[in-house]
Amino acid sequence: MSVDRRPAASGRPTIKQVAQYLGVSHTTVSRALNDHPQTSKSTKERVRLAAHQLGYIRHGPAQDMRRARSSLIGLIVPDVQNYFYATAAKVLAASCAAQSLQLVLAVSEDDPQLEYRHAMALREAQVAGIIVVPTARPDRRTIALLDGSLTVQFVRTSPRIRGGAVVIDDALGTHQATAHLLRCGHTRLAFIGGPRSLSTGVSRLDGFERAVREAGLAPEAMAVELGPPRPAFGQEACARILQRNPRPSGIVLGSSELTLGALATLQAARLTIPKDLSLVAYGDPDWFRLWGPGITTVGLPVEQMSEIIADLLFRMIGVSRPGREPLPARTAIDPRLIVRGTTARWRG
Amino acid sequence: MSVDRRPAASGRPTIKQVAQYLGVSHTTVSRALNDHPQTSKSTKERVRLAAHQLGYIRHGPAQDMRRARSSLIGLIVPDVQNYFYATAAKVLAASCAAQSLQLVLAVSEDDPQLEYRHAMALREAQVAGIIVVPTARPDRRTIALLDGSLTVQFVRTSPRIRGGAVVIDDALGTHQATAHLLRCGHTRLAFIGGPRSLSTGVSRLDGFERAVREAGLAPEAMAVELGPPRPAFGQEACARILQRNPRPSGIVLGSSELTLGALATLQAARLTIPKDLSLVAYGDPDWFRLWGPGITTVGLPVEQMSEIIADLLFRMIGVSRPGREPLPARTAIDPRLIVRGTTARWRG
């Protein structure tokens, strides 16, 4: 008749034990613990005391299940080591904690298959919502999975994924970077960026080309290298750029990871920056300030963006700030050029 | 009589719907989906097809609840922006994914109160285990919470927390760093490290002092600065060190965060490294290689450590590699000195 008699695995008391201990029904305990309005003050106190004494710990999943809600938020990023996503994770974890939510971290390594598996795992875990930095070409099944839950996109956007998005005005960022070099008198420029399959790849290239064109120069004449946004590609791309004749005098980078690679090549080539070459990076990990004369870069308000996206998702889910202006579908945040020491006037 | 008729919130079908659709019992569906041995091959196929067609997604929490287990692993770190913990998070997330577990990220900011709240939240979420980098002085309640679940400590250990631990042989690390400077002919050394309340603070200082003593010098004569392992402290500590007379010619750093601060001070003071001063850092974020002549440092095998701790926890939990040697209570990993350009022979 009766099922397994396994003692509640964790060994922790449940509301039933607390109820039994007090000689009341477990319903009463539940109500007291949840501060039900129609429960007497004295009962609440008695129950809370007993619960505390017995070392009662709420069983979140059971509660969530019964209430048909969830305390989990999924975050899918390509790479947590990247300072940008690490910072986002920090802020998002804090935002979640403030709402009594838990952040589940999934790293896609920019691999659509892994991304799919994570999306599935998160849905199975019944997350309340998902924050995703999509890979270049998400699997069709991933899209379906994401569509079926409350999802917001961060930094990158994949046109087929619905739901809100918080992005950087990337074109503005690289435009500022490029315009700065042009103002310094550089006319032979290079750009190292992500692939066109990434929304960020397209926009950042766009800003670069637009600035070049506005200066009356031809984008086609510039050295453009697009590839995976990883240090390795930055390194090779930079090496190719250095071999060009005439050699570009200014480089615009399209990500901090690419910058890492480019700097390695520049260092190996024993070039003096900014005497031999000027350089504007993208993003602003704290060591940029410390490197040589300080790296001129496009600063991104990561913290702010992360807070906005948390806020957006929380409002979609229904926790926090319920009444407010309608949910913005897409928020673009402006980056800001930070001029430090890797850019200088060019005397060709 | 009947309770709320809310349609399964997510709108997704449950095993019951799949069962109804096929005209079988939901038990059969459950068995088929879980590859129960005593279920016919044909039924399994029929069920799986139907489940797929209906877009069935497993309800993890319900399954976990019934099975009295959990798919969640909690990770409490002081700071994810720190490259060391970010790397650990990456590896741990991957290890978890490989076991169909989810990693829940909690950032303590080295605040015992926050740490307590995270520990509580994780227990409420019914995590299967917790990986924690404890704060200097965990709250008594935190200890109790951690004791009540399977816990392993990472990098730092708090004597009152039970369970396994994977740490760095920190004394060896700073000993190597210090011995290297001494071999280079430095006799006036400085050490900037974490507080004595941290296990890492004690060990790292220990290695430094031991090396000094072994060289026949007096540790008391050296400039030792201990404080919170954050850039701000590294910066002030370094400034104080530079003001000493005679000025130390070599600095040993006790963390990468402290290094960040120290470098800022050194740069502001316009000192040339390693001509005016030699420096050995701790940890090895990728930009160390790129900074100036390359930063000589104590390299830590983060990935390896993270894999070991995941393995340890998984074995404690009971997933993965069941039969094996007994669980090691404490594993200490050896760091390795990486000599680059910030250290040089001293000609006083």
Add this chain to the structure above:
DNA sequence: CTGAAAGCGCTAACAG
């Protein structure tokens, strides 16, 4: 204000 009973989605005896 409190208790009894039903059921969230699932799995595990138990009986056929």
Add this chain to the structure above:
DNA sequence: CTGTTAGCGCTTTCAG
């Protein structure tokens, strides 16, 4: 091999 039934820990009608 499959169905019936009970119940994980919790909340929520509904009836006192």
